[in-house]
Amino acid sequence: MFKLIIFGFLFYILGNPITAILVLLLILYVLDRRFVGVSPSLAKPIKRARNISKLRRQIAASPSDVSSRHELARLLIERRRYSEALKLLESIKSSLEDSAEYWDDLGNARLHTGHIAQGEADILHALEINPRVKYGQPYLRLADTFRDSDREKALQYLEQFHTIQSSSSEAFYLLGQMNQSLGKKEEAKSSYQESLDIYRSLPKYKKRQERKWAVKSFFRKLFLN
Numbered sequence: 001m002f003k004l005i006i007f008g009f010l011f012y013i014l015g016n017p018i019t020a021i022l023v024l025l026l027i028l029y030v031l032d033r034r035f036v037g038v039s040p041s042l043a044k045p046i047k048r049a050r051n052i053s054k055l056r057r058q059i060a061a062s063p064s065d066v067s068s069r070h071e072l073a074r075l076l077i078e079r080r081r082y083s084e085a086l087k088l089l090e091s092i093k094s095s096l097e098d099s100a101e102y103w104d105d106l107g108n109a110r111l112h113t114g115h116i117a118q119g120e121a122d123i124l125h126a127l128e129i130n131p132r133v134k135y136g137q138p139y140l141r142l143a144d145t146f147r148d149s150d151r152e153k154a155l156q157y158l159e160q161f162h163t164i165q166s167s168s169s170e171a172f173y174l175l176g177q178m179n180q181s182l183g184k185k186e187e188a189k190s191s192y193q194e195s196l197d198i199y200r201s202l203p204k205y206k207k208r209q210e211r212k213w214a215v216k217s218f219f220r221k222l223f224l225n
Contacts, residue, residue, distance in 0.1 A: 048075055066095045074105060082112040100130035104138050111145055120145070136164035140171060147178055154178055167202060169195040169213035176220060185224060192221035 055072040059065055069092050076085035086109040089102070096102035107122030123138045139161035146154040158175050165171065176191030199207060199214035 045079075048078060051075055052079075066092045070096065070102065070105070073109070077105065077108055077112075080112070082109045085109045086113055098129065100126040100133035102126075103129065104133055107138070108141060111141070116145065132164055136161045136168075139164070140168075140174065143174055143178075147174070147181070151178055151182060167198055167206070169199045169202075169210040169217065171195075172198060173213040173217045173220070176217060180220070180224065189221055189224055192217040192224070196221075 052072060052075050055068050055075070058068045059072065062068070069088050073085040073088040076082075076088070086106070089106045089109055092102075093106070103122050103126035107119040107124075107126065110116075110119030110122060112119075120142060123142060126133050127138055139157045143154045143157040143161065146157070155175075155178060158171060158178070161168070161171050172191045172195035176188045176195065179185075179188035179191055195217035196214055199210050199217075202210060
């Protein structure tokens with residue numbers, strides 16, 4: 001109803017329904033980015049592309065620059081260019097063998113290029129070096145990887161994540177998804193509710209990061225029959 005009112009107002013002001021719809025979508029996007037965070041950022045890909053170009057130039061000038069190669073690989077992973085990222089990461093392996101962040105990035109790239117077993121082993125090695133690397137996010141990545149193929153293993157990784165990070169709406173959202181896929185509707189509802197409860201208890205600075213998962217949990221629970 002609220003959207004219809006805004007649309008009517010914009011149509012009255014602008015006199016063109018197409019323009020009114022475009023302005024309404026822009027307003028909704030800005031509001032979402034400011035208060036919710038479900039829609040993707042338009043500025044982030046542009047900034048990332050600039051950083052990738054800058055790093056490529058640095059590597060061309062200094063091929064032995066390990067930190068630039070690692071950072072470029074991370075940005076390529078964000079862009080889902082996993083094969084290229086994997087080649088870069090493999091080229092600097094001897095220099096970063098003691099880095100938990102490196103092994104997690106390597107495992108992530110391997111998971112997405114079809115090397116599931118090796119990718120899992122790499123990420124577990126990262127967790128051996130530092131069980132709290134990236135605040136436990138590697139456990140969530142493994143849980144998501146095995147969500148459909150090995151649900152018991154996925155649940156184990158989620159439980160391990162909870163031992164490190166108990167204030168994550170995302171973790172309980174994923175747990176709810178898995179329970180739902182297993183037909184455990186009551187457990188799924190409970191997980192989605194836990195995701196919402198955790199979100200409400202978070203400080204303001206943390207809510208911005210977890211809001212997307214709370215919104216998803218709300219609608220999942222709402223439409224769960």
